[in-house]
Each structure stands twice: as structure tokens, then as C-alpha cells.
Amino acid sequence: MQILDRFRDPVVGRALLVKVTEQAKEVAERLGRRSVFMEVCGTHTVAISKAGLRSLLSEYIDLRSGPGCPVCVTDYGDIDRMVAFARTPGVTLGTFGDMIRVPGSFASLEKEMAAGADVRIFYSPADAVEYARTHPDRHVVFLGVGFETTAPGIALSILQAKAQGVTNFSVLTSHKLVPPAMHAIPADPELRLDGFILPGHATAIVGRNAFQFVADQYNLPAVVTGFETTDILDCLHNLLDQLFQGQVRVDNGYSRVVKDEGNVRAQALMEQLFEVADVSWRGFGVIPASGMVIRPEFADFNAEKRFTVNIPEPRIPKGCRCGDLLKGKINPHECRLFGTACTPVNPIGPCMVSSEGACAAYYQYDRRGQ
Amino acid sequence: MCVAVPGKVIEVNPADNTCIVEVFGVTRRINTIMVGEVELGEYLIAHTGFAIEKLDLEEAMIRLKLWEEILSYADPGQVS
Numbered sequence: 001m002q003i004l005d006r007f008r009d010p011v012v013g014r015a016l017l018v019k020v021t022e023q024a025k026e027v028a029e030r031l032g033r034r035s036v037f038m039e040v041c042g043t044h045t046v047a048i049s050k051a052g053l054r055s056l057l058s059e060y061i062d063l064r065s066g067p068g069c070p071v072c073v074t075d076y077g078d079i080d081r082m083v084a085f086a087r088t089p090g091v092t093l094g095t096f097g098d099m100i101r102v103p104g105s106f107a108s109l110e111k112e113m114a115a116g117a118d119v120r121i122f123y124s125p126a127d128a129v130e131y132a133r134t135h136p137d138r139h140v141v142f143l144g145v146g147f148e149t150t151a152p153g154i155a156l157s158i159l160q161a162k163a164q165g166v167t168n169f170s171v172l173t174s175h176k177l178v179p180p181a182m183h184a185i186p187a188d189p190e191l192r193l194d195g196f197i198l199p200g201h202a203t204a205i206v207g208r209n210a211f212q213f214v215a216d217q218y219n220l221p222a223v224v225t226g227f228e229t230t231d232i233l234d235c236l237h238n239l240l241d242q243l244f245q246g247q248v249r250v251d252n253g254y255s256r257v258v259k260d261e262g263n264v265r266a267q268a269l270m271e272q273l274f275e276v277a278d279v280s281w282r283g284f285g286v287i288p289a290s291g292m293v294i295r296p297e298f299a300d301f302n303a304e305k306r307f308t309v310n311i312p313e314p315r316i317p318k319g320c321r322c323g324d325l326l327k328g329k330i331n332p333h334e335c336r337l338f339g340t341a342c343t344p345v346n347p348i349g350p351c352m353v354s355s356e357g358a359c360a361a362y363y364q365y366d367r368r369g370q
Numbered sequence: 371m372c373v374a375v376p377g378k379v380i381e382v383n384p385a386d387n388t389c390i391v392e393v394f395g396v397t398r399r400i401n402t403i404m405v406g407e408v409e410l411g412e413y414l415i416a417h418t419g420f421a422i423e424k425l426d427l428e429e430a431m432i433r434l435k436l437w438e439e440i441l442s443y444a445d446p447g448q449v450s
Contacts, residue, residue, distance in 0.1 A: 234433070
């Protein structure tokens with residue numbers, strides 16, 4: 001691990017910070033304003049806030065959070081559907097831990113657990129398949145939430161269930177694709193976006209080439225990056241350099257993990273199990289071809305084909321601006337509820353609930369504001 | 371949710387496409403179908419019980435060397 005430890009070397013980090021600060025100042029002077037970069041990955045949101053980069057660089061760079069937290073972009077109607085499944089007799093609802101506290105229109109999975117629903121947290125969907133195999137009296141509905149990073153594992157768990165003859169396992173999919181949502185962002189003139197910090201692990205699956213459109217269609221630089229503070233500073237160095245030189249490229253700063261073509265085995269798994277569909281994103285509404293649903297040939301593992309649930313019309317809480325936040329229109333401090341009515345202990349919107357939500361990250365690490 | 375961590379392969383089980391990785395002293399069995407054949411001592415990126423990619427140490431070294439070049443004129447004492 002000696003080589004990897006050097007990515008956490010504070011001496012390197014400090015020197016990169018000096019370099020990036022000088023560069024950012026120069027670029028701000030040339031632009032007559034701060035440069036604006038957006039991260040579209042919840043893990044980056046937390047890493048940037050935790051390292052203090054947002055506030056350290058705030059004089060010269062506006063670091064915005066985009067739709068990078070899959071929990072946060074899950075729409076009210078989808079949460080309500082999950083709650084309805086949790087209430088279904090005979091169903092054990094399996095989920096990653098992030099989803100438990102996210103509020104829907106009327107309840108959350110945590111509240112349903114308190115009311116007696118059988119909701120269980122699994123580290124891996126493969127563990128949920130094993131639970132179903134050893135509990136034939138229950139039907140395990142696993143929540144398939146997440147971007148391209150998570151979807152291949154869900155696909156593989158369905159194939160494992162099929163191979164093992166586990167018939168009491170199905171998936172309620174709410175998978176989303178990162179590139180289609182990013183089309184909705186650069187077109188917004190209010191943002192004056194100067195570049196993207198691209199998600200390292202989603203890109204490990206889809207490949208750097210999948211984001212080439214950012215440069216080709218929107219004339220914006222973008223850099224795929226890792227999750228150490230030094231990775232993020234290296235990414236900012238690259239973005240600022242491109243901005244200063246007037247260049248527009250989609251670069252790969254996380255080449256120790258990400259390839260241009262991505263992970264073709266993982267892509268094949270997604271292709272085998274899922275088909276692309278129009279799905280609704282919190283804050284954005286329906287985005288064409290931005291989600292994945294289970295193919296008809298695997299309908300036995302599609303929870304929505306196995307059970308019928310009724311959900312009422314979604315109700316959105318008054319004053320919550322998670323939608324504007326996810327589009328990069330505001331920072332958490334600009335929401336009236338942030339830190340007052342909406343806190344991690346008593347969250348109103350999903351961005352305050354998820355550990356990777358921008359509001360939760362800003363609340364913990366950036367409460368002084370910019 | 372896309373949190374994934376590098377783990378060192380300490381045991382390989384090709385029969386069921388799994389291996390055991392160690393991450394900061396914690397061990398966990400993960401599925402390796404998405405990355406193909408793995409060898410002892412390799413680093414894998416683990417996410418929700420699956421290896422989603424191998425970690426290329428040579429590429430890591432190239433990046434570190436690049437930073438050395440970028441930083442050769444920077445004074446690390448300027449920001450406290």
C-alpha cells in the first residue's frame with residue numbers, strides 16, 4: 001500500500017493546494033469572477049467538504065454540488081413505492097443503509113421499521129440473495145438504487161438468484177445513469193459552469209469515453225478523478241489549466257482505476273439484465289433514457305411484476321429546495337430550511353439525510369458558509 | 371453510495387469467482403466476475419461485495435511522478 005499511501009501525503013497535498021490557489025487566482029482575474037466547477041458524485045461532495053477545499057478555495061473557485069447522490073435524486077414517488085413494498089405482507093425489504101432515513105411523501109423506511117415492517121440492511125445484494133435462500137418463508141425485495149457503479153452488482157445478484165433457484169428474491173429498481181442527467185446541467189445559463197469534476201467510480205464502469213460529449217457538445221472541460229484530496233486538487237489543477245489555456249478536453253486523472261472504454265464485463269451485465277428507460281429524478285423531473293429497468297425476460301425477479309402496490313399522489317414538503325440544489329442552482333446555505341428546520345437529526349429533504357448528500361456534508365464540514 | 375475502496379487480494383478462490391481482500395486490516399470476501407482472473411497481492415476496487423475494477427499500480431506511479439514535476443517549483447510552506 002506504500003504507493004497508495006503517497007496519494008494521502010500531506011506534503012504533496014499542501015504543495016498542490018498552493019499551486020491550485022495561485023492558478024485559481026489568475027483564472028479569476030482573467031474571468032472577472034470565480035470559476036465554477038461542479039462535482040457529480042456524492043463521494044466527491046463529501047471528500048471536498050471534509051478536506052476543507054470548498055472553503056479554502058472559495059475566494060477564487062465556486063465548487064458546486066450536482067446530482068451525484070443516488071439517494072438524493074430518488075424521487076418522492078419512488079420512495080413512496082418502497083414504503084408500500086415494506087408494508088406488503090410476507091415481504092422482507094432489503095436495502096443499502098443509505099435509503100433507510102430518506103423521507104417520502106408520508107413516511108420513511110425507518111418509520112416503517114419502527115412500525116413493525118421487516119426492513120433489513122445488507123452490505124451487498126449478494127447477501128440479500130443468501131438471506132432469501134435461507135428464509136424461504138419470506139420474499140426478499142431488494143432496492144436497486146444507485147448509478148452505474150452499483151447496477152452491475154445488482155444485475156449479478158439476480159443472475160446468482162436465478163442460478164441457485166432462489167425464487168423468493170426480486171429487485172425494485174430505481175437505477176439511474178449519470179451521463180443523461182448531465183445533459184440537463186450545462187444548458188442552464190444561470191449556472192455559468194466552467195467545468196465538471198467527473199465521478200471516479202461510475203466512470204470506472206462506463207469509461208471516460210462516455211463523457212466525451214461534455215467537451216464535444218457543451219464545450220466544457222471535464223476531468224475524471226479519484227477520491228483522495230490530492231486527486232481532487234490535481235483535477236482542479238487540470239480544469240483551471242484548460243480554462244486558462246482556452247482548451248476543452250475530457251481528461252482521465254484516475255487512470256489507476258478508470259479506462260477509456262470502462263469495464264466491459266460490467267457493461268455487459270447491465271445490458272443483459274436491464275433496458276434503458278425514461279425515469280424521474282428529484283429536482284429534474286423525467287429525463288429521457290436516464291434510468292434502467294429489468295428486462296421482460298427477467299420479470300420473475302422484477303418486484304413490480306411480482307407484487308401490486310398502490311401509492312398515493314406524491315406530496316413535496318414546503319420550502320425544501322433539494323431540487324434546486326441537485327441542479328446546482330443553489331448551495332445548501334441558500335435554502336431557508338438549512339440548519340434550522342432541516343438538520344441531520346430532523347431532516348426534511350434527502351440531501352440532509354444521505355451521508356453523501358450535499359446538505360449533510362455542508363452541515364458537518366462547511367457550516368460557516370462561503 | 372458510489373463509495374468503493376481499494377483492497378489487497380489475500381486469498382483467491384477461482385472455483386466460485388471470489389477472493390478475500392484486506393482493507394485497512396478488515397477482510398471481506400468479494401465477487402470477482404467483473405474483473406476476471408485475479409492474483410494474490412493485486413489491488414481491487416471493492417463496492418457492495420463486488421470487485422468493480424483492478425487498481426493499476428503502474429498508472430498510480432505515473433500520476434505521482436507527474437505531480438512531482440508539477441510541484442517542483444511550488445513552495446509547500448505557503449499555505450498553513
